[in-house]
Amino acid sequence: MVDGQIQIQNYNTGNSKNNWDLNKIKLKHKTICEYEYAKKDIQKGYANRTLYVNLSNGIIKEKKVTEEMKKLFTGGRGFGLKLLWDSIKPNTRWDSDENELIITTGPLCGVTQYPGSGKSLCLTISPSTDIICDSNVGGFFGPYLKFAGFDAIEIQGKAKEDVIIIIDGEKGKISIETAPLEETNSHMISEQLTQMYASENNDESKQKISIVSAGKGAENSYWGCLNFSFYDIRRKYPRLKQAGRGGLGSVLRNKKIKAILTKVEKFDGVSNNPADAETLAKVGTKLHREIRDLDRYQCNMRAVGTVHLVEIMDDYDLLPTENYRFGSFPKASKLYSPNFYKLFTKIIPDGCWHGCTMACAKTVDCFTVMTGPYKGEKVTVDGPEYETVGCGSNMSIWDPLWILEFNFYCDTYGLDTISTGTAIAFYMEMYEYGILNKKRCDGLELCFGNAEAVLEFMHRIARGEKSDFIAIASKGIRRVKDWLIKNKWGDTHIIEECGMESKGLEYSEYVTKESLAMQGGYGLTLKGPQHDEAWLIFMDMVNNAIPTFKDKAEALHYFPMWRTWFGLNGLCKLPWNDVEPRNNAEIDDPSKVPEHVQNYVDYQNAVTGWDVNKEELILQSERCYNWQRAMNVWLGRGRRKDDWIPYRSMGPVTVMEYISRKDRYDKNLIEKIGISDEKIEKMETEEKIKIIYDFRKDQYQKLSDAVYYRRGWTPNGVPTPEKMKKLGLKDTKMLKMLQDKIVKDEKAGLNNWGGNYKNKNEKPNNGIKYW
Amino acid sequence: MGIEVNGRKIDWIENESVSKLLKRMKYTFPLVVVKINKDIVLRSEFNNKIIPDNSKIDVVHMISGG
The missing domain is CATH 1.10.569.10 (Aldehyde Ferredoxin Oxidoreductase Protein, subunit A, domain 2)
Incomplete structure (x- = not known):
């Protein structure tokens, strides 16, 4: 016990108590379908099967995870993309019957030796964007889903009335039950179901349950998030973490799912069955100590x-x-x-x-x-x-x-x-x-x-x-x-x-007006303006470390790939760079936190038994990143026009905004655009806004050009079949689709650079149809 | 007289320590690496190390965020 720490038995939240007649609620349940499965141990981070549930026709089945699937998609978000590709159509929309809600784990998900190893990755076609949205979330559900026997759950179809899906790892049974009387709002239904489905009325049993839910707001908006519960033995209460972005909760409620519940028989430090437990413990202990000793100063x-x-x-x-x-x-x-x-x-x-x-x-x-x-x-x-x-x-x-x-x-x-x-x-x-x-x-x-x-x-x-x-x-x-x-x-x-x-x-909550790279970090993304692909504001705006378009494009290649990797493995990104080793400043490329990157190489090898290096981690991501972009193209988006951003994220829209940072913008006109002091003194604010507007919009187009080129995409933002093949992705249906789209773009005159170049050598490439 | 901080020219102030320079620049982010003319300054020296005139300072903010 740390000095001042509250004993478990002495802690009381002081919250209002809810008294429900849980027997009455449960008696109203009607079992719609059931499926029994063989319980198996996890092998080197994988359950080696996924779970498919169709709410329209009641089909529940297992799908095998092949070695090829692991090689190409790694796990987590990668598995989700593969499952979606096999199940939806190019005209599938968020509320289509065939749209899926997928929750995945990843080979490192559920490890207890390394901080930040409990993330689930959720995917669906988003109501907001009509393309794939992925969102990561903590809580116990992901690890428990795996320990109950599955690397992912894939839910298709819609129920006729409100249901709950129960994955019972204790009994080896999946069931779908109607749930007419449960609350819908998450803080209530999580508590109800935790109490109802715990094997015994004690903390140990309640801790073996996790619930995914979304409340009444998700039902009536496009902003629905998923709440993942984790039972807190000190508070004696299931707390919540959120998979927030893209309307996943709206899809859950559109399918008439009130909750998904998973329950494990047991879990411990070796439930993930790593190939090399000793190395895993060693690399984990090193980071635990680092956080303990350094976080308070960082x-x-x-x-x-x-x-x-x-x-x-x-x-x-x-x-x-x-x-x-x-x-x-x-x-x-x-x-x-x-x-x-x-x-x-x-x-x-x-x-x-x-x-x-x-x-x-x-x-x-x-x-x-x-x-x-x-x-x-x-x-x-x-x-x-x-x-x-x-x-x-x-x-x-x-x-x-x-x-x-x-x-x-x-x-x-x-x-x-x-x-x-x-x-x-x-x-x-x-x-x-x-x-x-x-x-x-x-x-x-x-x-x-x-x-x-x-x-x-x-x-x-x-x-x-x-x-x-x-x-x-x-x-x-x-x-x-x-x-x-x-x-x-x-x-x-x-x-x-x-x-x-x-x-x-x-958008998420950062002002990007003075960082062109971060404008790209929001716009040149797969799902939309969320900062989980790249957060480059300091590197760009403050450090001034990536001054050229090529530099920024390199950062907008490396960091999205690196951050994608966490989602393939079921990890949180925070322990990567929200704490840094004591000597990080003294080594090359400190922004990448090289020692932590090496930790992750050792960590993945220790769990899976593979022998990969840091370049291969990026390659794992690059495959999935390009696959997701290709799917966006397939769904009718994923082009330059879709990567456009509102001008508020590039510069001042209104006179008031300009005046509030007048010195900065006047300096910008002098230093970046070459207008003289004297001329600026005589100009109206509206005129200055217009000049900066045209300049910054062109800068964003030039950034897009550089980024597409670096990523191996056409000037309209489409991954080329050659790029896909180079990454080892040889799905013929996908390669043909991409080729067809590129030809169509070509005929429409869309395969041109977007920037206004005075000198042709400024373009990323002058080759004729380099793609 | 002047110094350059992250490629931007600013005035030099006599007897200004690294800590004071960070304060002047409003660089409050905790995960920074400071280099004076490419030499790293250890965090423990931030209060005592004086910025020389005409020096080139890099204040590298680690990414964080998000």
Whole structure:
């Protein structure tokens, strides 16, 4: 025990108690279908089979994982892509019967010796983007799914009434049961099902259960997230982590799934059955010690989690405020990490999977809910993380308690905090300009800072209210842009350029105006503007370390590939670079944290028994990354036009934004565009905005050119058959599809560089049809 | 008189330590590597190491984020 640590038996959350007649609820269940399977041990990180469930026709079956599948797709997100390719069609949309919801694990998922090894990867066709969305999440479900016998679960079809899917690793049985009486909102149904399905009424049994659910908000919006539970023996309560992005929870509820439950017979430190347990323990122990000794002097993740970023982002003008108009704000200090540290329950280990020393999943216990159906109740709030606080600043909400309220309801309603917060921030700006107003917003005064209106908006979504505004606004920024433009309620330019979405997905919470590489890190992505592919702002804007297009393109090759690798293996990326070895500064290429990269080489080899090197880790990712891009092309997107981003992420849209950073933009006109001081003095702000607008848009096109070329894609962003073959991907259906699309693009005149080059040698390549 | 920090020219201040320079630049991020004319300055020396005039400083922020 650490000095001051609370004994398990002495800790009480102080939360409201729920008393349900669980027998009555369970008696209402009707078994729709069952399937028994042989229990098997995990072999070197793999269960060697996946589980297929079809809710329309009741088919449940096992699919074998072949050695070829491991070689080409590794696991996790890679397996998900392969399963989707085999099951959907190019015209499949999010609510099509054949769309799948896939939850995968990865060969390193479930290891307890190395921090950050409990991630699940979830995939589906997104309602927001009409292409594949992948999202990672902690909690116990992924490891338990594997220990129950499966590397992935693939759910197709739709149930006729609300159901739960039970994967019982104790009995070796899958069952689908109707669930008419259970709550839908996640903090309630997780607690109900944990109590109902635990073999015995004790913590040990409850800890062997994990539940995936999404609440009423997911049911009525495109922002549905999946909540993954992990039973906390200290709080005696199932806590939640979220697979947030892309509407996975909306797909879950569209399939009429109330929850997916997995239960294990046992799990321990060797359940993943590594090939070389000794090396695994050695490499894990080294990182545990590093985190224990150094975290408090570096990111302080163990004390405050990712919230430590708030003050840093504010200092560097990167914290989005008032819909990304600004990157810092006088009131931002109210949301700095010490203010949340005061609220977090301390001296309780907070990992979302066993053995994670980083333990960044912070919690506020006994929070009194201020609005909505749970008003007055005391609850545990998981979080907030940086992104959720960033949503607060983006909506100009500066009270930590309202951030907690927003966080709690987003989670239990199954709403992605990022998409919800970013979209509302846009609606607020439109409200300020009069493009939206009280009447158009269904009576809500959705102006910056009005936290009560934000919560009321969310409650109305959860209640399924059908007014025009709630119905459209709950589908996200893209649909609202179309609605505002169609009704001619405002300037199309302002509406298009201020709404922070790309591909239909809302941005996460970083201001990118001064980092071209990070603009690409958001736009030149597979699923949309989420920072999990690359976070290059410091490297680009502050360090000035990647000044040329070629440098930026190299970073936009390496880092997305590297970060993709975590998703193939069931890992969290945080232990890679949110703590660094003591001597990291003294070695070459410190940004890549080379010692940790070597850890991962040793780690994967120790579990799987392979003999790979660091280059092969990148190759594993490159195969899956290109496969996913090719699938986006197959689904009718994945081209240059789809990688476009709103101008708010490139520069100042409005006069107020320009004036707020006048020195910076005037300097930009002088140094980057070559306009004289004297001329600038005489220019109107609107004229200066237009010049920067044209310049920065061209910069983004040139960046796209360089990145596509580096990735081995056509100038319209399509992976070439040659590139795929080079990566060992020889699926004839896919290669033919790509060739056909490239020919079609060629005929349409789309295989041209996008940048405006004065000198032809500036182009990435002058070869005729190099692709 | 002047120094260059991450490729950008700024004024040199007499007796300014690495810690004070980081404060002046508002570089609050904890995971930084500082080099003066390509020589690494250990974190333990940030308070005592004085920035010489005409020097080229690299303040490398490790990626983090997200």
